[in-house]
Amino acid sequence: MSHEEKALDRVYAAKSPRELERAYADWAADYDRDTIALGYSLPFVIAGWVARHVPHGDGPLLDAGCGTGLSGPFLKALGYDDLVGLDYSREMLDLAGQRNAYRELRQAELGTTLPWPDDHFAAFLSSGVFTAGHAPASSFDELVRITRPGGHAIFTVRDLLLEDGGFSDVFRRLEDAGRWRRVEESEPFRAFVLAEPEVKVKAFVFEIG
Template sequence: MATKTEELDDVYGAKSPDETRRIYNRWSESYDADNLSRGFRLPPVGAGLLARHLGPADGPVLDAGCGTGLAGEALKILGYERLIGCDLSPDMLSAAQRTGAYAELHEADLGKPLPFAADHFAGFICVGSFGPGHAPPISLVHLAHVTRSGGYGVFNLIEATFADQGFPPVMAGLESSGAWEIVQRTEPFLPFLLGEPDLWTRAYVVRMR
């Protein structure tokens, strides 16, 4: 079996959503153990950032790229009951289902229009889904589309690669069009406390207009 580092390297080198899906299906059974043993803290950090701005009673929340449900579990502990998750990998969704944190789970490609109505969600969280080989920048447009005016979103980007991946022009377009405003950019931090010492990320909080 591949180690966690090998699996992550495989995902970062993926050339298509189908390839990414196959890797995550293969990784689903050991994903939590592999990541948590290395001090993975993106899910609780993301949940905390969302909770600063959006209350549990404000409406349904989308956990986009939910994986095995680590962020959903954190939000559930914080009192969020109306959680809907989506992910590219059906095997990861099966793991998320076992957490009991989600009202609904859907298979979805973030790079394509999402299977939800416009303005449906009060907020979204999308952490760990925008590294190389993961969801493309256009995903932010799709997430904004399904989040209502006044709602909030939280996501993270890898400092070393997000510009080359094409995120800045998409984010600038969402701001200039009035779709959202960035209300917080964290300082760069390590998503893995016990590994990947050169992998820095930054989290963003956005408010829909």
């Protein structure tokens, strides 16, 4: 097993938020090189869905679980210059800040109360965050709260967790409550082009109600 695969396994094996925070803190310096070596594509692919659904100049865009900010420069190149990043890891946020793509970076934990008012963002995106040992399905209550009506939720979820992790139940609950409506749902696709062929995700787009 390669160094990068061992680091990835440690992240997936985290049993608590503190274990996950420590795993990412230890991995932060090598994260970009290691994930690129594995063919990790989600921070780049998600920009395509953003470009399809969010007009330029609509308002601030939240990158929820931004990590080292891999999505930031690509979104900025596509014309999204009001980017805000959120992540649990201070070490990852420090690296994201060096990309000069984010207007603001905040340390916060998905699944808890987030530090923004209601209806603040035009949209939020999140790639590779809703996976094994990471942010819970309950995170969407707060993410929807801070996104304005008519805005968009654009994110990926590990396919195996849709039922087992309670994501499908949360999606239905928010739809039934009129808090969002489904706009787009992809087929499962690989998160890593070169490794981990069993790790597949689905991309979702919802419009906030």
